[in-house]
Amino acid sequence: MQVFKFGGSSVANAENIKKVAAIVDNAAKKNSIVVVVSALGGITDLLLMAGKEASEGNEDFRIKVATIEQRHFETIKELIPIASQSSLLSLVKKTMNEIEEICNGIFLLREITPKNQDRLAAYGEWLSSQIIADAFKHLGLFVQWKDARQFIFTNSDYTHAEVHLEATEKEIKKYFKENKSNVFLIPGFIGADEQGITTTLGRGGSDYTAALIAAAIDAESLQVWKDVNGMMTADPRLAANAKVIEHISYSEAMELSHFGAKVLYPPTIQPVMNKNIPLYIKNTFAPEMAGTVVGGKTKDTKVVREHIVSGISSVNNIALLSLEGSGMIGIPGFSKRLFEALSKERINVVLITQSSSEHSICVAIDQKYLPAAKKVVDKTFADEIALNKVEPLKAETHLSIVALVGENMKSLPGVSGRMFGALGRNGINIRAIAQGSSEKNISTVIATDDVRKAINVLHEEFFETIQKQLNLFIVGLGNVGAKLMEQLKQQHAFLIQHLKLNVSVVGISNSRKMIFKERGISLSSWKESLAGGEPASITEFASEVIKRNMRNSIFVDVTANKEVARVYDKMLQKSISVVACNKIAAASSFSEYKKLKELAHVFNARFLFETNVGAALPVIGTLNDLRRSGDEIKRIEAVLSGTLNFVFNHYDGSRPFAAVVKQAQEEGYTEPDPRLDLSGTDVMRKILILAREAGYEMEMDDITNHSFMPASCMEGSVDAFYKAMEKEEAHFKNLLSAAQAANSKLKFVATFNEGKAAVGLQHVKPENDLYHLYGKDNVVLFYTARYPEQPLVVKGAGAGADVTASGVFADIMRAVNE
Incomplete structure (x- = not known):
């Protein structure tokens, strides 16, 4: 016998219910099937909203009741032949009258109790299961419907009742032993207390109903049918590259579900784990998909998996509470009193961490319980607070827990380091950390604003083998x-x-x-x-x-x-x-x-x-490599302006100097304002940067600039600059003639020596390393402790859009790889 559970999205409407029927029909040909169903999608929320609005004196609750009625009528009319609809329609109408009467009572009293909430919420599963059972019958299935309240026995803790396991298991076994059918159809989520009053098992309780039945009858398997392909390595709404987990252990699934993986209701796992019954998570809308298998192997058999981590999950709306004080050190009982105080207020602690000095205890709770927690803790430690032995409870909000889960993490060094390193590189601050002794879970508390980034960062670190x-x-x-x-x-x-x-x-x-x-x-x-x-x-x-x-x-x-x-x-x-x-x-x-x-x-x-400094030339990279390897920069000589080198390599007196500069600008070698190049300012910046990267503290004013440009050229607009250069052509020809007379070339050279820097136009003779520099090339000569006489030379194209872009590209690659 197998147990199938179908959630709200799987039975949201008639079309979906037909898909469910096809799945059940196919399975029932091979085996008897117990089918547990949720309410029609969205109905439980509407029922609870109707009750809440009634308690607030808002007559809109009647609209909600009418909507619920209409949803069920439409589903019946689409699923059931006309001649057979009347009994179900009457059932729905009678039930809606009951719901309206309950809401009218709540409306008059302006109060809704947990008991009333449970009574209202239970109608969803009770109605959907009977409609689906009738639909199955009309599709040719032999179906027996059973009210879960007749064998799911609970305490009277309404809205999240605790199941009496022994009595429940005994009654379930008895029922299935005495009854035979191809298909049993049972409403999930609901039970009854010792007085026979309706209770509910909390959100996700239908999964738990199915697990209790599967464990009681020693089912071959439990299949939980959802609108997803299985448990995912991360929430696909947050991580686009999330993958289906093919096989996961019970304990891993439990950890993931406790820390926000909403595919499974956490208590669902325990009953099937105790009986070692495999739990399948399948997609109603893609039944051919394999889904996820939870457990099902012998308990000591490890799941073989490609990745160290099985999944990443998160819980939002977390508050972090810190109890601190010097009076706590060495005094036993503080932790006990803290947890007892929270327990009395029914506040669940989801994460605990304590400093080894015993100076502080830090716990994480659901943020909605923060006011109650603050009140009860401060009251509990009122005497210590008054004596300044303990500080009033501190609270941080807008936090979330992101958890890394995986049995393969156990005893494997470096997992925490990889996790914290990946988060740190992306600027995600960790407020608290907890890791159980089982090493199956590493939990971090971070800002809620960082959750999406954190999950993607961790998913990439532990799962993205592709890219x-x-x-x-x-x-x-x-x-x-x-x-x-x-x-x-x-x-x-x-x-x-x-x-x-x-x-x-x-x-x-x-x-x-x-x-x-x-x-x-x-x-x-x-x-x-x-x-x-x-x-x-x-x-x-x-x-x-x-x-x-x-x-x-x-x-x-x-x-x-x-x-x-x-x-x-x-x-x-x-x-x-x-x-x-x-x-x-x-x-x-x-x-x-x-x-x-x-x-x-x-x-x-x-x-x-x-x-x-040098477009795509590895000038700064080379300098840094020298320093990192222990070398010391003594002196630098360089031609650092591809623009000026281009200009002086092309200026031979046959064309005006202004025309050569204009050509350099048109070919993309100059700064947007060419005066930055020609004034020497750009070269000053470059030698300044090299001096700083060499380890020297230097300012722009510390650099001597031997400018060759007439003052008249440096005023006004760029257009005025070009006109002024044309007027000063004789000046530029004199510079060229003087260099030619000295058998030299004009080069604008930057130097750095013994902590001093200068830039200026120089006559460079053929034997100089700077002489044979053509086009827009740059050259840098590093004289260091290891290269005292014969310098280390970096030479190549130092200007141009293409090469500069390639240098930027190279830096991008360095940034991501380092």
Whole structure:
């Protein structure tokens, strides 16, 4: 004999009930079936709402009663042939009159008791089971209906009655021994106390009814039919990549259900576990799916599973209570008094942790019980509080518990470390931790706002063997930004295939518009999408990045904008890594630079700005590798402006200097304002950044700038700048002629030596390492303790949208891999 239980969604309407009938009919051909059903979907809520409204003097309860009646009438008319409907319709009408009379009484008294609540709620299962039994009969099944109240015996703890197990098991065995049928149909959720008064087993009680019956008759199996494919590795509403768990042990299923996995009502597992009866969780709407098998093997047989963790679950609306005080140290009985006080108020403790110093005890409870908990605990410890031995109870709200569950975690080192590391890297603060001695469960208390992110982070850490999700927020979509989007599109398939990395651009902004799309912005049509976006605001963009609170987030700045650089600290403090093409932050005051570096360290984020110095050249990376390996930077010589190198490599006097600069700008080598390049300011920033990364405290004012530009060229607009250069052509020709006369090339060189830095135009002779530098190339010479005479040289293209974008891309990869 098998026991099938069908939930509210499975019997929500006539169409669904027909699907249930087909499942039962198929199974009944092979075996006798006990079918336990819930109320029609949503009916229990309507019944309880009717009672609540009546108790509040709200006559809308009559609308609820009419809706309940209409739902049952419609179901009967769709399921039962017209000639056979009258008896059921009469039953429903009579029952509705009873319900209305009960609600009228509640309305007059303005009070609803737990006993009345149970009486009202029980009508849902009582009616649905009789309608479904009649429908089965008309579909050709031999069905026997039985009122569960005749063998589910409970105490009088209304709304969540406790079952008298021995008496219940005895009566169930007797009934099924004396009665024979292909199909037995029984209402779930309801029972009766010793006076025969209706009680209910609490939400999810229909599952428990089915489990009690399965255990009593030693059923071959218990099948719980839902609207999901089985127990999932995480809540699919929170984790898009959640998977069905094929097989799970009883204890793991119990842990998951206690910590928020709503597929199973926690007490359901105990009766079948005691008899070692396999429990199947199946989908009414996809019966061909295998579903989840809970237990069913010998008790000492371990479930073989690919993953260490079986599942991740969460419980919201948690309050954390802390009882603290120096007077608790070494004094026995404080814990006992605390738990006794909570117990008297029927407040369940879901998590406990205590410091080894005995200075504090921390417990988690359902937030709705917080006022009662605070009142009773403060009263219990009133004397100690008055003597300042114990502080008044402290409470934190808006918290949740996220639990990692799995028998394979037992005695396996590193699981907790992986869990806390993954959460820490994503800026998720853990308020409390609990791990049972069985090591099947690691529970953490975190902010409710972080639950979605935490579940996705942990699911990715322990289940995502296929790929990791990376979420990018990109500001700046000019030449470099557009090239970056193009490269991300080009490399998308490669990253998934070879690095198991799914890079998703979630938010983008230029100076005019911004858009966000949680599932990713199309890399093919982002321009069109952006054109239809909302007005851009870097403040609002940054706020939205933080608000979305997505895992593995990176903020990418491809601008030269001061306002964008000012939001870096907000990103880092939320453990959002920053990749900056923008030099302003790293070249700002030393205190600001140091603050950003420290924030990145403290909040487990990355602050990367390789492209600040040499586009895609690994200049900063090489410098950091030297220092990390114990080397010391003594001196730096460098040509750090691809723009200036391009200009002086192309300026031979045959064309005006202004025309060569214009060409450099048109080909995307210059900053948006070319004067930043030509004035030497951009090179000053670069050598400043290198000096700081070399370990020196330096400000922009400490750098000497030997500018070659006439003062007249540096005033007014960019257009005025070009006109002024044309007028100063003789000046530029004189610079060129002097270099040629000295058999040299003009190079704008940055130097750093013994803590001092300078930039300026120099005559470079053929024997110099800087001489053979062509096009837009950059070169950096590191003289170190290990390279005192022959420097370590980094050389290559130092400007251009493509190479700069590739440098930003490389930093993104570093941020996610480190």
